[in-house]
Amino acid sequence: MSATGDPRETALSTGRRRWWLPLLVALLLLTLLGTVASGTVAADDTESPEWGNATRGNATTIEVTLFDDGGSIDTSTIQAADFELTAGRVANVSVTSIDASGANRTGVRVSLLLEKKVDTDNVTVSLRDTASITDKAGNELPHKSVTVSGMDSVVPKYQSFEVSRVNSSTARISVGIHEPIQQLRVSVGGPSIDNLNISGFTERTGNTNTYTRTYTFSEEGEYSLLLLSVTDENGNENSFGRQQTFLYDDSAPNVTVTGPENATVGESVTFSAAETTDDQGVDSVRWQVGSDTILTGENITVAFASPGSHEVTVTAADPLGNTDSVTRVVSVVGNGSAGNVTVRQPNATTANVSVNGSGRTQRIQPPEGALVTGQNGTLERLAVSFPRNDSTTLTIRSRRPTSAFATATGHTGISRFDVDHGSVPAEDATFTFTVDRAALAAVGAEPDAVTLFRKSDRWMPLSTDIASRGESHIVYRAASPGLSTFVVGVEQTATTERDTEATTNDSETSTAERGTAETATEEPGEPDIVVTNATAVPSTLSPGDRTVITVELENRGTASGDHNVIVSLNTSILTTRTVTVPAGETRTTEFARSVPDNTTGKLTVDGQRVGNVTGDSGGLPIPALPSVGIPNPLSLWPDGIVGTVLGGLLGVAIGLYSVLKALAIYLGY
DSSP states (O other), X not given: OOTTOOGGGSOOOHHHXXXXXXHHHHHHHXXXXXXXXXXXXXXXXXXXXXXXXEEEEETTEEEXXXXXESSOBOGGGOOGGGEEESSSOEEEEEEEEEEETTTTEEXXXXXXXXXXXXXXXXXXXXXXXXXXXXXXXXXXXXXXXXXXXXXXXXXXXXXXXXXXXXXXXXXEEEEEESSOEEEEXXXXXXXXXXXXXXXXXXXXXXXXXXXXXXXXXXXXXXXXXXXXXXXXXXXXXXXXXXXXXXXXXXXXXXXXXXXXXXXXXXXXXXXXXXXXXXXXXXXEEEEEETTTEEEESSEEEEEOSSOEEEEXXXXXEOTTSOEEEEEEEEEEEOOOEETTEEEEEEETTEXXXXXXXXXXXXXXXXXXXXXXXXXXXXXXXXXXXXXXXXXXXXXXXXXXXXXXXXXXXXXXXXXXXXXXXXXXXXXXXXXXXXXXXXXXXXXXXXGGGEEEEEESSSEEEOOEXXXXXXXXXXXXXXXXXXXXXXXXXXXXXXXXXXXXXXXXXXXXXXXXXXXOOOOOOOOOOOOOEEEEEEEEESSEEOTTOEEEEEEEEEEOSSSOEEEXXXXXXXXXXXXXXXXXXXXXXXXXXXXXXXXXXXXXXXXXXXXXXEEEEOOOOSSOOOOOOOOXXXXXXXXXXXXXXXXXXXXXXXXXXHHHXXXXXXXXXXXXX
16 A cells, blocks of 8 residues: 555544543542542431521411531421420421521421410420431431520410499409400490500409409599500410499488387387389398397388387488488387386397395286397296295396307307396296297207207206297297306207308398288399301491491390490491390391491401401402412422532433443553
8 A cells, every 4th residue: 555545544643633532531530539529528428407596487487497517408208297386286297498598507407387376475396205317427416405495476365354333433344364464445435435555454363364453443433444455574465345334323312201200119100211212223222220229122111129219210222232221210109017016228239137035926028029039039937936025126138149159068059148147046937038030940940949058057958839920920938947147059960050140131120010020032143145146247347338247246144134245346346236136036226337447457246256357459359369478499308409510410420431442442542
């Protein structure tokens, strides 16, 4: 073959064949070094991930940061069930990668989505015992905790709003809320207006936090008190519009009493206060006869046991606690003396008796009425024998038995009579006394359970018999060998073993009062009216629009009552209406109302939202978009985006190397 043969068979120069080989070797070395370095770092990672901090994302989201040095956190190990909260529960999690710039650290932000808002400000986040969050090298996140503040977004919940009367001009205001609050607003409207805040209230904690104060109204008239709003300790506010009323009336009843100004001893006379009047009605009438006897009711009938001037005072009260009294002075004539026995009665419970002894049984009794009268029993008369020609003075008193009697005898004492006869001996005494049936009923005793006891060295039971029976009382007769202190006792049973004071608590009454008993009246029922349903059509309005509000009320109580329905826009009352609802029934009422111009907010009935007033010009409302966590891009590949890119580059380099090597072999290198 000649030297001028085919050019394709001419060998390439050495320089042209080899300039790209160093470049190829350098590229391969860089790829291998990166791969080795990456594997070395991964192989050398023994540090556990670290907790960062926790912050509030929104009302139902807590953001927790986790960091890792020299590697990355394995996001596939992060689950909602891994986290435990001191308040609330994690419903879902989403994970986002973060880069701690300048710290050679990588990490993630874990968004904890709560099931609902929590009613506490500070929430601590920790891992459950079963949780295992790791980095790529398998190092576990330690079981520690972090705390986030500002999570309370639950508004205070209404429990109660009450206004009760202290006196005619002063009310006690009480507000019950489910949690502690730092502010409340109560509006006072009427003849004078005022606004109250929490500074005047005292707090009582418990299952319900109660805030109470007293408030004195400056002018007479009817007032409306409106609970407007409360704010909790973390700034969450709730508006209510709950209303109560208070009537300030300082006018006392105009008391009128009718009855005699003169009477005789033992005569039954009647007094009446039926003509007493008051603007608010007469609530109660109370009588005091003398210094001891207390009676109630418009009309009373009494008999005076002794001559002299006796006071009868009547006091009337209206429902607001205003009272007035009138006193009538009654002149009572008549004084009894019979043979050698003279009886003087300074009052119904005391008798002073002068006796000239005859050696025979002498009857000691006033011309009319009883000898002495106690609260549950009456000593009608006494028969006793004193030595002939001996004079003595007896002092007979009706008193209340002491508890020592019951301890000593095992009987309940219901009446006591003390007879002081000085040093003159007395024999063959016979007592005639009565016991009110009501007193026996109060201790659960039958008439034949009564025994008269005499105190000498000890309490001695006397022979006691029933002399007669009346509609309101039982008459007994008992014999005694002498005079001293006597107690009417009733044998104790399981029913009668109670404090004697319980049966002797009533004030003493005159003989004429026996047989009159107040008729028991059934306790009045109470209304319990609630709003069971409230709607507005239309419910979405613009300022100035007109709506029809329908309210259904139910009375779950046992008496008919009135309920004041309040329609409000925000905290401003638009209109009110009083609806009467009979016990056990329902009533429906409607309001046709235009909302004010230039005002927006929530439309409520008794604090219950029924509509919204917005500034929109119409059209359909756009629904709120649900909150969706952004997925972590690193979780799309097992080794993350970085590992994926490096692996791809290594594959390309190996493929390129194989092609070049085959080409070199082909070319003879």
